[in-house]
Amino acid sequence: MAGQLEKLKVLAYTQADYNGPVLAEFHAYVNPSELTLAYEMEYDSAQGSGTTASRMEFKQIKPSDLSVNFFIDGTGSNGQLVDVQQQVEAFQQTTGYNGDIHRPNYLIIAWGNMQVRRCVLKSASITYKLFKPSGEPLRALISATFTDNSDDTNRVALAQDQSPDLTHLRIFKAGDSLPALCQQIYGNALVYPQVARFNGLTSFRQIKPGTQLRFPPMEQS
Structure with missing residues (x-):
């Protein structure tokens, strides 16, 4: 219904053009409190012989990185009881290596009005913070970095927001x-x-x- 909470989601695809069916989905347990977008400009800083400075000639914008933390709480403190390890495995299955295509899945990250990002997982670390006496994890923090996977044509189209x-x-x-x-x-x-x-x-x-x-x-x- 209108005004309902919308969760950040990661969608997995097997095709590089993202036009096939969604293979798997991972939904954030709670929405992140922040997203970090990092991008880098590449310049040619060639310097002529005998000169003291160089003219920075623009070459390209490197694929950007999106960093996000996914917090998972299996204590039921917010009224939603989940299995922490199952959630971690769902993240790994969605974002990780796919033997059928011999590479990690192609991903889309979507959340509200945030521009849809076509990306792949660059790195991830999982920190377990609380355990039952049996050793079963009760809380986990997944720190993930996704890197842009748009080719030059798509990147231009996405920059225009509509295509x-x-x-x-x-x-x-x-x-x-x-x-x-x-x-x-x-x-x-x-x-x-x-x-x-x-x-x-x-x-x-x-x-x-x-x-x-x-x-x-x-x-x-």
Whole structure:
């Protein structure tokens, strides 16, 4: 319903273009209190012989890193009882190595109005903080860093925030309509039947707020 808590989620894909089905999902137990986005500009600092300074010629923007901490509490102190180790394993299964594709999964991170990030896991560490007498963990902190996985074409399109040739994720909010979202993304409200079928919707007029919708790439005439 409107105003409901929306959790940060990590979606796993096996295809580099992110157009296949979602393989696995990991939802944050509690939303992070902060996200750290790090990016680096690369310059050519070649210096001429006999000179005392160099002119920094811009080369490229390196793929950015997003760092986030996932806190998991299995004590039930907030009324939600979870198995800490199962949650950790769900994170590892979603973000880690996939033997079927011989590499880690391709990931999408989505949370509210935050720009959807296409990325892969760069590094992660898991700290267990509290244990039962049996040794079963009751609390854990996953510190993860994800690195951008967009190619140059996609990176430019994402920088423009809208591109009909990319898959978009949207969380349907009260007051939204599927035709209006199609107009926003594709510049064409009349493609809503295709989007409805793609998401398995039986009625585009009865979409519940909080529903996650995927808008697939579409060629524009």
